[in-house]
Amino acid sequence: MKLALERVGHAFLGRTVLDDVSLALDAHETVAIVGPSGCGKTTLLAIAAGLFDPLSGRVRRAYARHAAVFQEPRLLPWRTARENIGYGLEVRGVRRRERHAIAGRLAEAVALAPEDLDKFPVELSGGMRQRVAFARALAIDPEVVFFDEPFTALDVGLRRALQDLVIGSARERGYAALFVTHDLLEAVRVAHRVIVMAHRGGRLAGMRAVAEVPGARDERTIWQTAEAWRTGDPLFAHVFDVEGRA
Amino acid sequence: MVRALGRLGRYAWSGWAGLTGLCCLAAAWQAGHEAYGSFILPAPLDTARALAALAASPDFLRTAAETTGRALAGFALAALGGSLIGVLAGYSYAAIRAVKPILTVILGVPPIAWIVLALIWFGSGGGTAIATVLIAALPIAFAGAVEGVATRDRSLEAMARAFGAGPLRRFRSVVLPHLVSHLFPAWTTTLGTAFKVAVMAELLSNAGGIGGALAVARANLDVADAMAWVVLVVGLLLAFEYGVLHPVREELERWRAAGVPWGVKR
Numbered sequence A: 001m002k003l004a005l006e007r008v009g010h011a012f013l014g015r016t017v018l019d020d021v022s023l024a025l026d027a028h029e030t031v032a033i034v035g036p037s038g039c040g041k042t043t044l045l046a047i048a049a050g051l052f053d054p055l056s057g058r059v060r061r062a063y064a065r066h067a068a069v070f071q072e073p074r075l076l077p078w079r080t081a082r083e084n085i086g087y088g089l090e091v092r093g094v095r096r097r098e099r100h101a102i103a104g105r106l107a108e109a110v111a112l113a114p115e116d117l118d119k120f121p122v123e124l125s126g127g128m129r130q131r132v133a134f135a136r137a138l139a140i141d142p143e144v145v146f147f148d149e150p151f152t153a154l155d156v157g158l159r160r161a162l163q164d165l166v167i168g169s170a171r172e173r174g175y176a177a178l179f180v181t182h183d184l185l186e187a188v189r190v191a192h193r194v195i196v197m198a199h200r201g202g203r204l205a206g207m208r209a210v211a212e213v214p215g216a217r218d219e220r221t222i223w224q225t226a227e228a229w230r231t232g233d234p235l236f237a238h239v240f241d242v243e244g245r246a
Numbered sequence B: 001m002v003r004a005l006g007r008l009g010r011y012a013w014s015g016w017a018g019l020t021g022l023c024c025l026a027a028a029w030q031a032g033h034e035a036y037g038s039f040i041l042p043a044p045l046d047t048a049r050a051l052a053a054l055a056a057s058p059d060f061l062r063t064a065a066e067t068t069g070r071a072l073a074g075f076a077l078a079a080l081g082g083s084l085i086g087v088l089a090g091y092s093y094a095a096i097r098a099v100k101p102i103l104t105v106i107l108g109v110p111p112i113a114w115i116v117l118a119l120i121w122f123g124s125g126g127g128t129a130i131a132t133v134l135i136a137a138l139p140i141a142f143a144g145a146v147e148g149v150a151t152r153d154r155s156l157e158a159m160a161r162a163f164g165a166g167p168l169r170r171f172r173s174v175v176l177p178h179l180v181s182h183l184f185p186a187w188t189t190t191l192g193t194a195f196k197v198a199v200m201a202e203l204l205s206n207a208g209g210i211g212g213a214l215a216v217a218r219a220n221l222d223v224a225d226a227m228a229w230v231v232l233v234v235g236l237l238l239a240f241e242y243g244v245l246h247p248v249r250e251e252l253e254r255w256r257a258a259g260v261p262w263g264v265k266r
């Protein structure tokens, strides 16, 4: 067990956003969290990542390093891609030379061209920026990675490529991941199991395990599973009848 | 290093456009001279000659240095103090609300009133000029710093926090670079105010410097000399603004220029 949320509750300005949420993340496991927008997914992730403390309940962590990839790239605009990738390392006191060496290796891993490393975020495309953000997360060799709808803004082809990158790197590096997404197909593709959040009230509605491990599933199965859940499984019904609000 | 020199070269090259603007101004000045005569408005060339004559006198450097020293001392105190208090206040909405009316009051008092008060407090001397500059210029720097901190990108701060950055590192890596773009315009205004107020304070407090020299020129009804001193003050201001502040800013904000398409680059 890497991370456990125990009966976590949170409210903003008196309005309940999370209520009695418990979940555990095992080593080497990717758990997807799906739910309609505004149901509290980002809040859940922020609490799990320690960005703020929940009003009730507790978070237990059994690891040393975590990293996060957000919906927007959140790169420092005044730093080149190379320096952005090294940000987490810099925080941990790694020397410049080594940071740059690691950034160079990771750029290759996330399919960034070496010449892009010296560019500022304004000079990069949306997909490239998100690759930099992903490389920044991998750079600190995390044991747990938090993803908050990281590929929502990208087109389908790019999204597929980056999902494969997540699946591959999670298997290679062995990190556990909490992957919030709005896209059931994405959840079924990248995760070992999928947790569904309720439409209102900030509770977890239920959980479904996905057959086989991420990366080993073929496209047809993935598509069929997602479609079966979407159309036939009452657990997912509420997630998609408000789809228009995404 | 080579690239830094290249940027410096480009910066110097952009000076031509600025020079063109100044030449237009000189042309308008010449036209004014031709319309109203030497007594009201001496010709630019006559003024230049008067300035050259002044520059040859032994006291010239001391006079110019006196004013420059006071203006820069006041500027440094105002920019540092104002920015520091501004940054601290920027982190707290309560502090911003409490301090804003105080600033409005301070800014609302005309500098001339501060000079009179400073004369009473510090007597006539360099202290009066510096104190007046400080009090007239500090609120400008303060307002810039508050604005900069208050408009920081909180999502970047959350990112930094998620990667384990402490408050000091978050300030240095996330807030400070953003702050720079608010501080520099404020500092530019602060510097201009510093020179103007320093000369005014010197003139009224009889404290020497360029202000003192202007008082003498006025007493002698020497318009060319008066113009020459004015040109000198403006020249000093331009030199510090375009020779120091702007290149530093340019260097710190390279990332901004990177997003500008070719051909629009300054």
Ligand SMILES: Nc1ncnc2c1ncn2[C@@H]1O[C@H](COP(=O)(O)OP(=O)(O)O)[C@@H](O)[C@H]1O
Binding pocket: A012, A013, A017, A035, A036, A037, A038, A039, A040, A041, A042, A043, A044
């Ligand atoms: N800082 C905040 N202050 C007040 N309300 C917030 C804040 N952050 C989120 N909320 C509210 O909490 C609810 C859940 O938000 P969020 O966790 O971002 O949802 P999701 O990520 O599932 O779309 C939303 O109704 C949102 O308006």
Ligand SMILES: [Mg+2]
Binding pocket: A041, A042, A148, A149
């Ligand atoms: Mg969200």
